[in-house]
Amino acid sequence: MAPYKCQSLFVEVQQLVNDQYKTVLVEMIACDSLTNTIFASGQNGEGVVFVGKGNFLSPQDWVMEDADLLGNKTMDVRFHFNSLTDVLVEGFDTSGNRLWGTRYIKRNPKDKNLGVQLVSVHDNMLENPYETLKQLNRLGFSYIETFVYADGTFYGMSPAVFKNMVALAGLRFEGSMTFYDLPTDEKWDEAILWWKKCIRDHKEAGVSYLSTSNHELKTVKSKHELQRYCDYYNAIGKLCAENGLQFVYHNHADALNVAQIDSLKKFIRKGGGFVGIHAASAAKKRNAWYDGLIGGVFTNHPKLQSAVLQVEDASFPAVMHLPPKWLWSDEWYNFDKFDDQKVHVVLKVDEKTYDYSAGYDRIPLKGMGENHPIAWCHHYDGGRIFSTDSRKIYACTVKSK
Structure with a gap:
């Protein structure tokens, strides 16, 4: 404890x-x-x-x-x-x-311009969306990303009604994680029509981006299937761009097969830049080159908790807009194979300010001690790398440009 x-x-x-x-x-x-x-x-x-x-x-x-x-x-x-x-x-x-x-x-200051994915409070949003949004505002969040767009509604509300509710709670509606499975050839046009309506609804709601995940990638078994998969999401990205929206595609642990790792190596060795966010440290275990690229390997994390973060290098662009110490709620990742002599740590979490032992299955976890990194950067194999544990901190760093 x-x-x-x-x-x-x-x-x-x-x-x-x-x-x-x-x-x-x-x-x-x-x-x-x-x-x-x-x-x-x-x-x-x-x-x-x-x-x-x-x-x-x-x-x-x-x-x-x-x-x-x-x-x-x-x-x-x-x-x-x-x-x-x-x-x-x-x-x-x-x-x-x-x-x-x-x-x-406590009403926290909102000068850090931080966002939150509503999947973190999904049950609360279903039970009482307005009160949940007000609490997020008081906790210091500035904007939200939703998770439940369906049939033209957000939590059962029309785009205009939900947009007004978010604004009334003192927040901005910036983005939405949205899903529509890869269609068969016969259903392709139907899927594209769905995305066009989805984009119109999100434009009405005032968002700046749509996101989706690779939950179907395991079904891809051939190059032909991979090409259709890419064509589908490229078509969605093109529709978003034509309507002034950004499109974000989330990778998870299914990403990066042998051929893709080889392609990434070539990119990095030509001086490419790589940003690893949240579960990037768990995306390709048991690959020594990728582990070195990220800088550490995810092992586990305790239950979602608030903790105090400490900026280690205030001159680094991703954290220069943050105060020296600040309170944040997140999944505080523990890492294996992390060597702070090989990377430059720019952000740490203070383990004295949260219960690092509180695992989900009642088996006590071990923390990382005084030097618990959250964000870091380094040069690796010819490329430039930035990694962050946090699934939410990245939102404020992107918007600080």
Whole structure:
């Protein structure tokens, strides 16, 4: 389990009363590093001073027992951290009855121009799209990429309605991951008509790009089938370009057979540039040349969590627009075969700020220690390479040009 990072904080709670915000609580909270105990001292809106003492139940939960200065226990207060910026707080009387509850979501600054793929919050979007979008805005995101375009709608809404909802939540609708399977020759025109409508709907919704993935690449067994596959997605890319949209094609672990690796080698050895994003470190395991190209091999990652990122080289173009330290939520990849003497690390994650042991199958994971890289660059076999673990950070680096 990752160690707790103990520090103090000052809290002021205001409540809206008659169209004016009134302070109802001030409190100082600190964690004692010797005993791992939480202490608090504060005053409520009635002027009553209280003290509290509590402890951690888990990395995400703590409980406080409050008492007045006469020694009378007043309530238990329980905190559950959904993330470092999203906290559920509940108060219980001495009999265990719930008195109140509230949720605090920190509003992060949006000067970093970061986007989020809504597949990360897919269930939340299906349940309550507007509230989910508002929370993403408060977490500091600037724009979104959707995942569920179907039958001319986004989460059951028309392009115009969804666009307005996104704008009302304080976000921009920049892109959409969209799928339509490779058609047979008889269904080719039908597929192209679908994409034309898809593009019109996304233009109405105001997006700047469409993306898709290689989920059908495993079905390709011959050069002829590969040519049809390429012709299909090139046709889609051409339609997008004609309508002022970018088209993005996602590769995954099925990419790069022997012939394709050879082609990539020739490109790199002629001085080509390569940008590896997110799962690029898992795209071609057990190939020594490709492992060296990326700079590291993906092993695993803990559950999606918030953590503090630290810029190591503020002069590097991909991170020069970022503050020295900042909070971000992502899948924090662990790597094997990573040698920081062979690459130039420009961004790290602080393992003290998240639980690197929290695996999905309850088997504790191991982190990488103080030097946990997130983005790096190097020269390799004649070419220039930039790699980043993050599936979302790349969006802000691309838009910082």
